[in-house]
Amino acid sequence: MKTRHRLKFLGAALIAAASFSAFAADPIKIGISITQSPPGSVVQGTQVKDAVEIVKDMVNKQGGVLGRQIELVYEDNQGIPEKGRAATEKLITVGKVVAVTGSHQSSVCLAEIEVAKRYNIPYVNTNCWADSVRLKGYPQVFNAPIYSTRVAESVVEALLKLGTKRAVMFCENTDYGIGAAKAIGEAIKAKAPGIDYKYETLDRAGKDFTPAILPLRANPPDVVLLAMLPPPAYIVMNQLYEQGVAPSAKTWLFDTAGLADYPDFWANVKEAGKYMLNFALYHPQMNLPKLATDIGQTYTQRTKNDPNRLIYQAADSLLFIIDAIKQAKSTDADAMIKAMAAMKFEGTRGTFTIAKDAGPKFQQMVDIPSVIYQITEVGQSTGKTLLIEGPGVPLSTAKLMKPAK
């Protein structure tokens, strides 16, 4: 076993040595930390991977950045903070990447940004909504996705329009879920103190949520809100429907996590998804820049799936880094971070600036377009859904449909 060790570490030493002697023609390495195996969401991980691959090929075809090609280095974070920490550290110390992005789960982001800060490497959050990622106020961390407080604001607007008196939120017991639930609580206190609101946290590993749902059968609220990710989200939806709680003639079902975006959504829910209201970040009826449509088409070609917000967030995350390298004319961390903070960034979802003000908006791309729509048929594609709010579409609940019972 001695020899095996020696070999292994000799190898390691060589790798290190090699990557020290980097010269101009070497590709620029960018680290992608995503979930490629459970318990995290492999579905999302794969979407992020597909998207950044498209962007990489695009950029490299146009000759790369600073005359160097882009190379993506992947690490699997399994959706586990601990693994995310290790993955990021490996990307930085072994992969020698100039920036890290890709992460799509708040708890993982929160572990990874600690490493990014320790090694002072720019980190672009791809899909972590939790405010807490911003509240840390780390200068190395930039945020491409929407954030819970902002979601809460538009959800509460909608709740008011729906004439809600009592709303119950089911959120997963993660930083994202509980963060979202609390954010909505805050927004209600501020904008709609009339609404009686409480949230119930559900275990991500849970299989049977009926005990949490049954009490609602006894006295149903006006709206049941969801801040959960699959697979438990699907189980909750099915059991809500099975118990006749929501969607029902009395009660709206309102998802705030963009569930309907998931490719496996309809494979897991049937009637339970019909009449559901969705807060989402992408709707085909949005008018997006050409860049977006190009990437969208390539994505459809490659994967036979329709593009969704996560595709665009991932694309933006990478494009943002690449632009920063262009602006800074170097891959030096401080230079890139400085450039990022100052940038006016042309992304797939529009043109963004980076918010400076501390708090949930810190180093956040603003303003992320969002939509609210209702699913009116089982198996409906996002394009066919009923858009009730979006860029240029003022919120109107008039057209909403309600189940007979």
Added chain:
Amino acid sequence: MLNVDLLINGLIIGLFYALMAVGLTLIFGILKVVNFAHGEFYMVGTYTYTLVALKLGVDPWLALPLAAGAGAIVGSLTERMLMRPLYSGYTSWGMLKDEYAVVVTFALSLLLVNLVDKVIGPYSQRGPALIDITRMSLGPIMLSGQKLIATAVAAATIVALALFIRYSFWGRQIQAVAQNRLGASLAGIDTAKASNIVFTLSGALAGLSGALLAPIINASPDVGSFPAIKSYVIVVLGGMGSIVGSIAASLTLGVLEGFGAVYISYDYRDTFGLVILMLVLLVRPQGLFGEKGRDV
């Protein structure tokens, strides 16, 4: 009305627990070892059902027995390949009986989980329902057609099993071996065969419950781990090897978790079982329904 709901839902869940736990109890009864791969027998059932029905488009009602069969095969193979040494002079080993059984079955469970994860993939998949009634009201309670059928099948299976053990030829032989392996073998009973039957049975039961719940609880590689944990608690509560005991324990636990979740704490409902377990071990080490046996 809420309480009626809780009671009935609790009993239903308890019934599903029982279907799992009984198999484990059988094995413990006859080999005096615990099969830590039991949850994976369940998982095999779930996947067989889901994949056969979804990918091959086989009729779910046909997929059900297939799943049970798959479980049975895995069970039988486990006994053939891994358990035989237990009753062919294990004493001469570097390892003793319990150690060997624990290590091997636990490794088997790791192996199966990770194999499925690599081969079939980590995505969670939802099995097609046996009947396309996604919601129906039955007196005071509401449930899906699937849940109703699953409950019925589970109940029927458990009764059938009880009858098999009590009255059938092999059932009697199994009882004999469980009571006294040496004596049974002296009396000319093929103890190896009996053990194999037990493993096959418990595999089939686990596979069946996996299939029945596939449309309710989506299939994923680790889907078996939690039902397994529950059955471990149940087997101890039920008194290690007592079938009636484990059924009673299952129903009790199911109901108790339901009420506890609403009236005590939803978040900690899974801990109730463990708490009771600890208390029982303190005051009644032989389990709620078990009998003290002779040591020496």
Added chain:
Amino acid sequence: MSCLSISEVRKSFGGLHAVDGVSFDVDYGELIGLIGPNGSGKTTLLNILSGHQPPDSGQVLLDGRPIHRLKPEQIAQAGLLRMFQLTRVFRRMSAFDNLLTAGRALGLDHAEAIARARQLIEELTLTRVRDLDAGQLSGGQQKLLEFGCCFMRPPKIALLDEPFAAVHPTMKETLAGFIRKHHAEGQTFLIVSHDMPVIVELCPRTVCMNAGSVIADELTRAVLNDPVVIEAYLGGEVAA
């Protein structure tokens, strides 16, 4: 006061009265045989004496001190040691360590234990195998070893359950010799055995049990000629 006094001890499993009100005393320095047909409750009685099964009622005094509520290890430390019918040794420990363990557990210190173990290894002719794992020893050697474990610290009384069953004749002799020698030195024994010749040869006095109770308790010869005993053994054909 007698070394071991058993009075009105009862134990039943379900309906079966395995031990049904057994009483007898063993005096210091006595070498007493306990016989009886299979299922007559001998082993159960031994398990009660050694604390592996609590009696339903009745009491057991060792040296005038009640021991029937104590745990096996406490009884062993109190000076009642037993051999099992199916030999029990520590299979993955060397013969020597087997003895050491017993010695230390019975309160000898390290040096004493080693000295005593060496001596017993000699006496029991286990020198060649002292460092082998006990599991690798022959059945007979294992019996000798287990026997030795009971004598690391001379017990007040030693209970031997079928010590001669399936033992090679020469070892049987070693064993018997050992018993005689120690008995001569005043060691108290209670020997359960089917091997009548040995009982006759070793034990001046014999207790015979049947169906859970004592049916004869006198000089060995007398016991063997006692019609009740014969009936018990031959299942009554000869009766009357």
Added chain:
Amino acid sequence: MKTDRNAVEFRLSLALLALVALIPAAVSNPYWLGVIIVSMYFALLAAGWNLLAGYTGQFSMAPACFAMIGAYASGLLSYHWNVSPWIGLPAAIIVSAAIGMVLGRIVMRLRGPYLALTTLSFAEIMRLVIGNSYSFTRGDLGLNVPGLFDSRLVYYYVFVGVLVAVQTGLFLLLRTKAGLYLRAIRDDEIAAASRGVDVVFWKTAAFTMSTAMSGLAGALYGGFSQLVSPELGLIAQTGLVICMVVIGGIGSLIGPLLGAFLVYASSEALREVGGVQLIVFSFLVIVFARFYREGLWGLAKRAFMRKPA
């Protein structure tokens, strides 16, 4: 004689650790040093579990769980009441030992698979409890805790030091009467009792010792990774520990170390191949348990013994 055998194993394990101590001379990359530190963390768990399973014959399914408990004990102290990790470390040992003692006291009166069953349920449910007590433990997110040192190299040698200490402790322990009693209990509890060994006491003692070691390992690891999450207590982690001990050689002083370094190093390599590590290891374990019950160390010994002959 056994004591000699232990001495040999002890010297070899020290030699192995000395070798590990030399590695930083060749490797400076913090990631690879990190990898070895983690494998030393597992070596600690493996050693603790081996004391229980290998020498006492009691199969706990909770080594990883008690590591998690230890990590959280010190993590929560520093997170809620910012207690220094240097106080957190002993606290972690005490807490996990205490819980271990209570659990052991309840379960150890029983023979057979009760311990395995109860500890497995305990481990899974502890993980859920910690995951669900979001307001106190921050749930799956885990706690960010301050490190014990700044330099990775210091951690490296602290782990080496602790391992040396633990191995020495075990070696000495096995030479006392405790060593005899534990092995006696492993081989035959009834016989042990009937020869005067207080079985329940020694079983509980062994369990408490091994949980204390797990707790220490967990707290050290928490300080090293600066993140304490329920992930530490995953059953798969316990699985890894068992794999290490069985492959390395159960019931020997060096086996667990051997197993920990080999298994973890190769699991790093296998991760590149695509996360097949647990498939390979669990398969190996079955093969070893079925055919080479003394593990690699046993095989090595046989090889050496043949040479002179």
